[in-house]
Each structure stands twice: as C-alpha cells, then as structure tokens.
Amino acid sequence: ANVVLCSRLVLLLVITVFFVRPATVWAFEPYDVSVYMGGGHAYLVCVSRKVKLRPEFLVTPNRREVDVPSDESHPLCQLAYLVYRMQTQTRGRWCCALREQMAEPKRAPEIVTEWLRTALPPTRLPLPSGRRLSSYSLRIAGISICSAHHVDAEWICRWALWRSKDMAERYTQRDYARSTIGAQLMCFAATPAGRAATNNTMGA
Numbered sequence: 001a002n003v004v005l006c007s008r009l010v011l012l013l014v015i016t017v018f019f020v021r022p023a024t025v026w027a028f029e030p031y032d033v034s035v036y037m038g039g040g041h042a043y044l045v046c047v048s049r050k051v052k053l054r055p056e057f058l059v060t061p062n063r064r065e066v067d068v069p070s071d072e073s074h075p076l077c078q079l080a081y082l083v084y085r086m087q088t089q090t091r092g093r094w095c096c097a098l099r100e101q102m103a104e105p106k107r108a109p110e111i112v113t114e115w116l117r118t119a120l121p122p123t124r125l126p127l128p129s130g131r132r133l134s135s136y137s138l139r140i141a142g143i144s145i146c147s148a149h150h151v152d153a154e155w156i157c158r159w160a161l162w163r164s165k166d167m168a169e170r171y172t173q174r175d176y177a178r179s180t181i182g183a184q185l186m187c188f189a190a191t192p193a194g195r196a197a198t199n200n201t202m203g204a
Helices: 002-018 022-026 049-053 075-090 093-101 105-119 137-148 153-159 165-171 180-185 192-198
Strands: 033-038 041-047 063-068
Touching (some): 002 022, 002 105, 002 137, 022 105, 033 075, 041 075, 137 153, 137 180, 153 165
16 A cells, blocks of 8 residues: 555655656556666656657657756655655655556546645645636646746747747746745756756757
C-alpha cells in the first residue's frame, strides 16, 4: 500500500517537472520514468512514448533528462531518490500506477485530480481566486513557476513537447508567486544540461 501511495505522489511531481498530461501518465510503461547513473551524475529520465503516436512531434525529443543535484537536501535529489527506490522495488512498474488502476485512459484526468485532492487538500494548496483544482493544475504550476523565474518561453514550449509558443502562454498563470521550492524543482531549466535536453542532444 505504501508503494502505491508513494507512486501516486511521485507521479504528481513528475507531472509538475515534465509537464506531462494525464493521458501520457496513463501510457507510461515500466522504466519510462527512472533514474540512472552516468559519469558520476544521477539523471532523472522521462520517456513519453505516447508522443511517438503523434508524427508532428517527431522533431522534438521524446526523452527528457534532468541532471540531479548532488545535494541530498535538494527537492530534485529527494525526488530522484524516491524514483530510484521504487524502480528497484517494483522492477520499474511503479510509474504504471495509473494504467493499473483503470484499463482505459478516458478517466485519467479524473483519477489524477482525485490523487491531487487526496495528497494536497485545499488547506495545503491555496489556489488563486476563481481557480479550481484539476488534473492540469500541476502542469500549470510547473509552467507558471518557470515563467515566474524568467525561464524562456521557447524552452518551456520544447520541454512540454509543444509546437507553438501560444500553448505556453495559454498555460502560464501570472498570479503564481515566485517560490524557493519552485525555483529548486525547475532549476535545471536554466542550465546547459536543461537547454541541451530541449535541443535533443541528450539521451540520443
């Protein structure tokens, strides 16, 4: 039961960091979200296999990597540790939690919203006035955090595997405040490694 709960919580963070949709989370296969070691570094990897079904996205990377900071107290390092522990315990199947809960992807947004409501009740996740919690709340949060910390809109668009910057603008909410933990979660966006990931020079 603890593995199931932990899997759901970490997948919610994966949605935030990698801007993935519920349908993409449903399509995850074993090890699609994983941690590997290389050159003395740990990398958090997300493979969006569903993108391969969309020919117009073939020019963008379908594998995204985050160079994990070595500081054990850093949120990305803690996230990577949880992913590594679960992939070891479940042979990589932990990231398939949404598909194992239901056979069809139609209810994926509803289920992700239920996970979010359980993990973060309103008292712990105060939303701006007029905003409702939904399966897209975490994607909006991740994108808005990047924007608030002056991450380039083109980078956001490529990381989200979008064809148009208009999509980045549509998702960005200007009333999201700058935050320390938000900046830490998305710190890789401004690094050479983060830029390389969006140019498809990593994970070739």
